[in-house]
Amino acid sequence: MISIRPLATKDFPQVVTFAIEGMHFDRYFQNPLALRAFGYYFVEHEYANATQALGAYEDGRLVGVLFASETAAPKPHATWPRRLLVASYQRLMHVFAGQGTPAYDAANADMLAAFTAKKAADGEISLLATDPMLQGRGIGSQLLAAFARTAKGKRYFLYTDSDCVYQFYDHRGFIREQTRQIELTLGAKQFPLTCMLYSQIF
Template sequence: MGATRDHINHAKASNRNHTGDARIDHRNHTPYQRSPQVIIPQPTTRSQTEPAALVKPAALVKPDAIAAPSSSVTYRPLAANDLPAVIDEYDQTWGFKPLSQRRPLSQMVSKRFVMHYLEGTTRAEVAELDGQVLGLTFAQVDGEQPLYPHAQETLAGIDDRLRADDTGSIALRETLYWHRAENRLERISQIGKVTQAELRLFLVSPKARGHGVGGGLWRRLMAYFQDRGVKRYFLHTDNSCDVGFYDHQGLVCNAKRIAADHPEDHVEKMYGRMNDLYIYSGEPSRTVRHRRRAGASVAQQQSKRGE
């Protein structure tokens, strides 16, 4: 959410378990009856050479933010001590401009978004380069246990702190409005009835350019979905992102909500008009085949031109 997201691809999703248009209040939800878990890093793997499919042109990346080519990317599960870095990266990438002069409040809103996406997440993976988290995926597979069962309780505490501040309360109202719009789009499309998984958050830092972080995260998630028997998955995105990436991956657009058709959006005008919202879905196996066919087609065209 917010106008600063146009330089990075992402997916963001509402809670697929939400129903109704009533105001979201996580304190009224029944918490998961499950003992607390600690998110523990697992053995890491190294990335292979790959195109940076998710990162925008170099003109949008500061030269001094690009790591040395000799560095290699490590992929591992999200750890609890990663959250401050994840929240900071989210805030720098998608933080609300009206809150830029109040960094603690901006960080609090970004923390709420991260925790919202983490709620219900059953798989969270980060891409790390030289000890710095530069990308991540949060995903939810039906029937699997959430990694963070106390997310609702954490969200309730964040909401209380935001409501105690005049500007924060406006930010919270508009955030909840955004989530409700996504929930309505899910119900209209009935996407939950034909999918078994959801990509809830896909974030790649501009500082990751040239290291294939986005492509690596994407392929690893598709392999995970296939391993878990997922036939079809879905995600939310909007027009501040390069939605063409999902077309390139072989996904289809199942539903859209065009902001110009909803003049009632953001009556408080704090963050401007809400973006156009989209729901995309795809099949993990078809995504892989689509990329192979696309690559073969490009190779054939180059061969015909003698390149």
């Protein structure tokens, strides 16, 4: 049986693994150190900005995670040591990734500006990831259901892209609000990517 409860920080290594595998970060980073560092940067950054961090547990083992940030709510995890850690990871990423990731960030910022010009958003779902070995068990849906009980009547948006399982959101009533085509440049390689912004009122 799966239970949903606040994420324990001791489970961060597993969250990083879920993010790396679920979002296919290994497509961009061949160096194992760079891959793991980027995974930790991503997870620590999103956790620092989260107002909710939910874990799905089965027999005490983490099997899924959801981070969300409500715009008007305080960020309890945004301590100065964590922000310092995120900044350190960010500097390391510039060494490995060069100027590649700003194209992704710029596309997301452009989509958000176009979206919020038409609709108001109460917050963002910044991470939804599950154990890749347990896909099809409904873990992501259970995390969303638990989150929905605290976000009733509020509109949340999320970013995803063509390297992720974006169809999950199509099948669960999310609206694809915006798309952008980019080329992500990492080192000497270029990766075409479709960036997407979805939203839903819970």
